[in-house]
Amino acid sequence: MNKLQEYLNSHEPSEVHPSDIAKILKQLDDSKFADALKLVPRDLIGDVALALPDRYFDDVVGNLSVDELRHAVTELESDDQVDFMHELVEVDVNIASEVFETLDDEDKKEITRLQTYDDEEAGAYMQLEVFTADKDEVVHDVIKRFGELRKAKTIENIQNLFIVSSDKKLRFTVGLDDLLVFDFDKTLLENIEQSEDSFEPKKAQDRESIKDVVHYFEEYDLSVMPVVNAYGILLGRITSDDIYDIINEQATEQMYNLAGLDDEAEEDDEIYKAGKKRASWLSLNLFTAIFASLVIGLFADTLESMVALAVLMPIVASMGGNAGTQSLTVVVRQLALGDISQGDALRIIKKEVAISLMNGIFFAIIMGIVAAIWFDMKMLGVVIALSMVINLLMAGFFGAAIPLFLKKMDIDPAIGSAVILTTVTDVVGFFSFLALATIILF
Amino acid sequence: MNKLQEYLNSHEPSEVHPSDIAKILKQLDDSKFADALKLVPRDLIGDVALALPDRYFDDVVGNLSVDELRHAVTELESDDQVDFMHELVEVDVNIASEVFETLDDEDKKEITRLQTYDDEEAGAYMQLEVFTADKDEVVHDVIKRFGELRKAKTIENIQNLFIVSSDKKLRFTVGLDDLLVFDFDKTLLENIEQSEDSFEPKKAQDRESIKDVVHYFEEYDLSVMPVVNAYGILLGRITSDDIYDIINEQATEQMYNLAGLDDEAEEDDEIYKAGKKRASWLSLNLFTAIFASLVIGLFADTLESMVALAVLMPIVASMGGNAGTQSLTVVVRQLALGDISQGDALRIIKKEVAISLMNGIFFAIIMGIVAAIWFDMKMLGVVIALSMVINLLMAGFFGAAIPLFLKKMDIDPAIGSAVILTTVTDVVGFFSFLALATIILF
Structure with missing residues (x-):
C-alpha cells in the first residue's frame, strides 16, 4: 500500500494537513505521483500544490481537469488564490484563463484586485478574509456572528476582531483575548472606553513597502496586522505565516544577490533562464x-x-578578496536587519578598517616570512608584506564603504557590491604588489 | 525638548512601545543617551534594553542601579529574562550575580531552568507563561479565570488555551477562536467531543532542534506552539515573534558562514574578537x-x-570561482530551506553542471577570441578557451557536490564549503591553463 494512502487512513479528516501530503508526494517518482494525486482530498489540492516546490506545479496541473482546478482555487484563501493563479499562468495561459472564467464573480474580483499590487507592496501579501464588527454591536452578538462565520468556513485562523466605522474605515483592533474578557452584554465601544488597554490598531498601508511591514511585525512582536488603503479603509490582513515566508525570501534574495544570482530565475525549473541570468553577472566579472x-x-x-x-601575485589578490567579502557581508546583512542606521556609517567604516588593518599586519608578517624563505629573497618578503597590508586595508574600507554608499544612493546594497569589491581588491592587489616589486627589487 | 520626552508626552501609557523608545535612543549620542534613559518608564526598561542592538547594553547597565536592573528583569517574560541575564553577565558578572540574588525564588528557578538549554534546542526559545485548564473545567469558569490572570498581568499575548491532565501532560490545544464558539455552560471536554475540529496539539519537544521547530511553524502556518518535555508534560510555548528572530538569525548565520564569519563574534562590539575569528578563516584561505x-x-x-x-591566468581562476560560488550559494540556501531533499542530489548536480557547461562554453568563446587578438596568438586563445570550459565545469560540479556531501556527512554545508570550492577552482584554473599552455604552445 502506498504511503499517502497509509497517511490518509491513519488520520481523521480534520487532522489531515496539506504540508504532510506535500512531503509524501515529494518523495514519489512521476508515475506514482499521478496516482497519489488522485487520492488527495479535493478540498486540499490547492493547498497541497502551493506547499510543493514550484517545479511540481506542472505535474499537478497536468493531472487535474479544469473543473478540479476551479474547485481547488475556490477552496483557497484569497492571497493563496492569487499565488495559485500566478503559477497556473506560468504553466499554461490557456488553462489558467479557462479556470479563471469558471470562477464566481467575487473570486474573480478579489483575484483581479490583489493582482494589481506589485511584489514589493504590502497589499500583494494580504488576504481579504477578515472578521469585522461595528463599534456599537453588543459583544454577545459579535460572538454569535463569529460562530456562524466559522461554521460556514468563511473565515479561518482568526486572532483579531477589526472594528470598522460605517464607511469601512478601521477604528480599533480587538484581540480575541481582549474580546473574551469584555462584558458580553455591553457594546464593543463601551468595553473599549472602560478598558485601560489600547486598541489603537497598528496597521499597514496597502501600497507600503512589504519590507517596512516585516520590520513592524518584528519590532512590535505582531502575529497579525490589518491592511488599509490610503483613506484608512480596511482591505485585509497579513498574518505571521506570510511573514515567515517573506523573511526567508528576503534573506534568499540577499544571499543570491551577493553571489550574482537572480532569485526568481533560480526558482524556475528552466536551466536556460537561470543560466542566462548567471551569465550576465559573470560577463561583468569577466570584464x-x-x-x-x-x-x-x-x-x-x-x-x-x-x-x-x-x-605569488594571486595570493595578495585572494586574501584581499576574502577579507573584503567578510566586511561586505557583515555590512550588507546588518543594513538589511536595520542594525546599522545612516548615522552609523563612520563607526562601521572605522571598525572594518581596524579589523582589516589588524589582520592585514598579521598575515603580512606570515606571508612575508614565507615568501622570503621560499624564494630565498628578503626583499621579496618585504614587498608581499607591504602589498598585503595595503590590499587588506583597502578591502576593509571598500567592503564597508561600498554597501553604505549604495544604500545612501537608495540602491540595494546586496546587488553588484561584490563585483565592485573584487575589482578593487584584484586591481589594488596586483598593482601594489607588482609596482612595489618594480620599485624595490629592481 | 528632546525627542523621547516628546514621544512619551504624545502617547497614552498603554500605547508606549519599547521598540519606539529604542528607535529614539539609538539616534542619541552618549551624553544624551544617559539623560534619555532616565525618562524611560521603569516597567519597560528591560524590553527597551533588549530591543536595542547588543552594543548598547553596556550603556544601559552603566546608567541603572542594581535595584532598577532587578525591577527590569521582573517585568520581562521568562525567555526575555534569560536573554537579559545573559547580556548582563557579558557586561559585568558581578552586577549580574548581584541582580540574580535579589530576584524572587520563582524567577530564579525559571531562569536557571531555561539556561540549561543549548542554543540549538527548542527549549531555549520558549517562554514559560502559558494559559492552561483542566479538561473538566466549565468554559465559563475558564474564561473568568482568564480575565483574572490577564488583569494580574500574569499572562500576555495569549492565543491558545492548553488543556492539561492532572499530571500536567498536554492533551489538547484550543485556540481562543475555538473557545469563543464553545458552549460556555459545558466543560471543555464536552465541547471538544462535540466538535468536528481537531484539537490534537502540534507540539515541540524541549530538546528538539529549533531548526525543526521553525520548519513546523512554516509548514503548518502556526503562530504559537506548545513545548513539552520527553514525558509530554507542558513546559511553555514558542510564539511567532521568536520565529521571526530565529529565521533571521539562521539566515545571518548562513550568509556569515559562507563568507567565513562567525555570527556570534560579529555581534559583539569587540573588534579584537571578530578580527580573530575572521583571521582563522583567512588563515585557511592563505594556506x-x-x-x-x-x-x-x-x-x-x-x-x-x-x-x-x-x-591571463587570474581570469580563468576568477571566472571559475565566481561561477562556483553561484552554484554553491543556490545549493546551500535551498538545502537550508528544505527545497532540496536527499534524493534530489543527482538532479541538482546535473542541473548545476548543465548551467556551468553552458556558461563555460559561452565565456570560453569570448575569452578565446579576446586572448587571441590581444596577444596576436591563435593557439593562446584555444588554450584559455579550453581551460575556461574545464574550470567552469568543475566549478558547477563542486559548487553543487560540496554542500550536498557536507550535508550527507551531517556537517553544516555553509561552513567551509566556500574555501574548499575556491581551492578547487584556483588549482584547476591555474593547472589546466598552464598545463595546456605547456603542451599546446611549446
Missing part, C-alpha cells in the same frame, strides 16, 4: 577580470625578469 | 592560496618564456 589583467600587463617586463612574482 | 601558488610554481619555466600566461 573586471580582464581589467585586472591589463594592470598585470603593465608590469610584463618585471614579471618576465622574476617569475616568482607571477607565482 | 590554500599558497597551495595554488605551488601549482603555478610547477610551471615556472613556461611562465618565464611567455609572460602573457601570467597576465
Whole structure:
C-alpha cells in the first residue's frame, strides 16, 4: 500500500494537513505521483500544490481537469488564490484563463484586485478574509456572528476582531483575548472606553513597502496586522505565516544577490533562464577580470625578469578578496536587519578598517616570512608584506564603504557590491604588489 | 525638548512601545543617551534594553542601579529574562550575580531552568507563561479565570488555551477562536467531543532542534506552539515573534558562514574578537592560496618564456570561482530551506553542471577570441578557451557536490564549503591553463 494512502487512513479528516501530503508526494517518482494525486482530498489540492516546490506545479496541473482546478482555487484563501493563479499562468495561459472564467464573480474580483499590487507592496501579501464588527454591536452578538462565520468556513485562523466605522474605515483592533474578557452584554465601544488597554490598531498601508511591514511585525512582536488603503479603509490582513515566508525570501534574495544570482530565475525549473541570468553577472566579472589583467600587463617586463612574482601575485589578490567579502557581508546583512542606521556609517567604516588593518599586519608578517624563505629573497618578503597590508586595508574600507554608499544612493546594497569589491581588491592587489616589486627589487 | 520626552508626552501609557523608545535612543549620542534613559518608564526598561542592538547594553547597565536592573528583569517574560541575564553577565558578572540574588525564588528557578538549554534546542526559545485548564473545567469558569490572570498581568499575548491532565501532560490545544464558539455552560471536554475540529496539539519537544521547530511553524502556518518535555508534560510555548528572530538569525548565520564569519563574534562590539575569528578563516584561505601558488610554481619555466600566461591566468581562476560560488550559494540556501531533499542530489548536480557547461562554453568563446587578438596568438586563445570550459565545469560540479556531501556527512554545508570550492577552482584554473599552455604552445 502506498504511503499517502497509509497517511490518509491513519488520520481523521480534520487532522489531515496539506504540508504532510506535500512531503509524501515529494518523495514519489512521476508515475506514482499521478496516482497519489488522485487520492488527495479535493478540498486540499490547492493547498497541497502551493506547499510543493514550484517545479511540481506542472505535474499537478497536468493531472487535474479544469473543473478540479476551479474547485481547488475556490477552496483557497484569497492571497493563496492569487499565488495559485500566478503559477497556473506560468504553466499554461490557456488553462489558467479557462479556470479563471469558471470562477464566481467575487473570486474573480478579489483575484483581479490583489493582482494589481506589485511584489514589493504590502497589499500583494494580504488576504481579504477578515472578521469585522461595528463599534456599537453588543459583544454577545459579535460572538454569535463569529460562530456562524466559522461554521460556514468563511473565515479561518482568526486572532483579531477589526472594528470598522460605517464607511469601512478601521477604528480599533480587538484581540480575541481582549474580546473574551469584555462584558458580553455591553457594546464593543463601551468595553473599549472602560478598558485601560489600547486598541489603537497598528496597521499597514496597502501600497507600503512589504519590507517596512516585516520590520513592524518584528519590532512590535505582531502575529497579525490589518491592511488599509490610503483613506484608512480596511482591505485585509497579513498574518505571521506570510511573514515567515517573506523573511526567508528576503534573506534568499540577499544571499543570491551577493553571489550574482537572480532569485526568481533560480526558482524556475528552466536551466536556460537561470543560466542566462548567471551569465550576465559573470560577463561583468569577466570584464573586471580582464581589467585586472591589463594592470598585470603593465608590469610584463618585471614579471618576465622574476617569475616568482607571477607565482605569488594571486595570493595578495585572494586574501584581499576574502577579507573584503567578510566586511561586505557583515555590512550588507546588518543594513538589511536595520542594525546599522545612516548615522552609523563612520563607526562601521572605522571598525572594518581596524579589523582589516589588524589582520592585514598579521598575515603580512606570515606571508612575508614565507615568501622570503621560499624564494630565498628578503626583499621579496618585504614587498608581499607591504602589498598585503595595503590590499587588506583597502578591502576593509571598500567592503564597508561600498554597501553604505549604495544604500545612501537608495540602491540595494546586496546587488553588484561584490563585483565592485573584487575589482578593487584584484586591481589594488596586483598593482601594489607588482609596482612595489618594480620599485624595490629592481 | 528632546525627542523621547516628546514621544512619551504624545502617547497614552498603554500605547508606549519599547521598540519606539529604542528607535529614539539609538539616534542619541552618549551624553544624551544617559539623560534619555532616565525618562524611560521603569516597567519597560528591560524590553527597551533588549530591543536595542547588543552594543548598547553596556550603556544601559552603566546608567541603572542594581535595584532598577532587578525591577527590569521582573517585568520581562521568562525567555526575555534569560536573554537579559545573559547580556548582563557579558557586561559585568558581578552586577549580574548581584541582580540574580535579589530576584524572587520563582524567577530564579525559571531562569536557571531555561539556561540549561543549548542554543540549538527548542527549549531555549520558549517562554514559560502559558494559559492552561483542566479538561473538566466549565468554559465559563475558564474564561473568568482568564480575565483574572490577564488583569494580574500574569499572562500576555495569549492565543491558545492548553488543556492539561492532572499530571500536567498536554492533551489538547484550543485556540481562543475555538473557545469563543464553545458552549460556555459545558466543560471543555464536552465541547471538544462535540466538535468536528481537531484539537490534537502540534507540539515541540524541549530538546528538539529549533531548526525543526521553525520548519513546523512554516509548514503548518502556526503562530504559537506548545513545548513539552520527553514525558509530554507542558513546559511553555514558542510564539511567532521568536520565529521571526530565529529565521533571521539562521539566515545571518548562513550568509556569515559562507563568507567565513562567525555570527556570534560579529555581534559583539569587540573588534579584537571578530578580527580573530575572521583571521582563522583567512588563515585557511592563505594556506590554500599558497597551495595554488605551488601549482603555478610547477610551471615556472613556461611562465618565464611567455609572460602573457601570467597576465591571463587570474581570469580563468576568477571566472571559475565566481561561477562556483553561484552554484554553491543556490545549493546551500535551498538545502537550508528544505527545497532540496536527499534524493534530489543527482538532479541538482546535473542541473548545476548543465548551467556551468553552458556558461563555460559561452565565456570560453569570448575569452578565446579576446586572448587571441590581444596577444596576436591563435593557439593562446584555444588554450584559455579550453581551460575556461574545464574550470567552469568543475566549478558547477563542486559548487553543487560540496554542500550536498557536507550535508550527507551531517556537517553544516555553509561552513567551509566556500574555501574548499575556491581551492578547487584556483588549482584547476591555474593547472589546466598552464598545463595546456605547456603542451599546446611549446
